[in-house]
Amino acid sequence: MEQGSDLIGYRVAKALLGRPLLWAYDIRVEGSDNLPSGPAILAPNHRSFMDSLFLALAMDRPVTFLAKAEYFDKRRTAWMFRSTGQIPLRRGSPSGARQALHAAGDVLLSGGVVGIYPEGTRSRDGLLHKGRLGPARLAVATGAPIVPVGLIGTEQVQTPQQRIPRLGKRIVVHFGQPRWGQQSSGRGLRELTDQVMADIASLCGQVYSGRFAPVPS
Numbered sequence: 414m415e416q417g418s419d420l421i422g423y424r425v426a427k428a429l430l431g432r433p434l435l436w437a438y439d440i441r442v443e444g445s446d447n448l449p450s451g452p453a454i455l456a457p458n459h460r461s462f463m464d465s466l467f468l469a470l471a472m473d474r475p476v477t478f479l480a481k482a483e484y485f486d487k488r489r490t491a492w493m494f495r496s497t498g499q500i501p502l503r504r505g506s507p508s509g510a511r512q513a514l515h516a517a518g519d520v521l522l523s524g525g526v527v528g529i530y531p532e533g534t535r536s537r538d539g540l541l542h543k544g545r546l547g548p549a550r551l552a553v554a555t556g557a558p559i560v561p562v563g564l565i566g567t568e569q570v571q572t573p574q575q576r577i578p579r580l581g582k583r584i585v586v587h588f589g590q591p592r593w594g595q596q597s598s599g600r601g602l603r604e605l606t607d608q609v610m611a612d613i614a615s616l617c618g619q620v621y622s623g624r625f626a627p628v629p630s
Contacts, residue, residue, distance in 0.1 A: 419498025543623030552594030563616025
């Protein structure tokens, strides 16, 4: 659940980083009218470490991201992730994934916004990879809609292999229409996930490498 100290830390970090980023990049936001006023699950494509920063700048509400736990282990990044109330997600740990989704569910049930990358990690080949079921599970469990997000141009700023970001690039943050989860079955979660991934692909222009579930007749 969102805590007051986390919100303060989030706003301080956004104030400190926001102005330099807005000066350094041409950030354009499209489809913001698709954002609900209540709880929401943001599901963006993922090509750069900078993705979360650009997405946070495009929002006028705090976003709690599920971020890989290694960022919480490193001194140079831990302070930012901890002080802003982000949720650690350790890869390869089923119990860790359940704990992270439970914490994200608390944020949603309190009316907040959660950001989760359906691909699970950054794309290194430019393709949009098969979506994982986490966002769909959250949507079904909490009743919050999934808002697909297409991030365009972030790979020009910083690829996974790059250490220093490039300046002066144009970034587009494109919000799609919300989708709601209704079926908790494995097939229902897969179909919702594939719908969201198709939306993301249309918003960002990446080719989806996953396999879409058959659409029921």
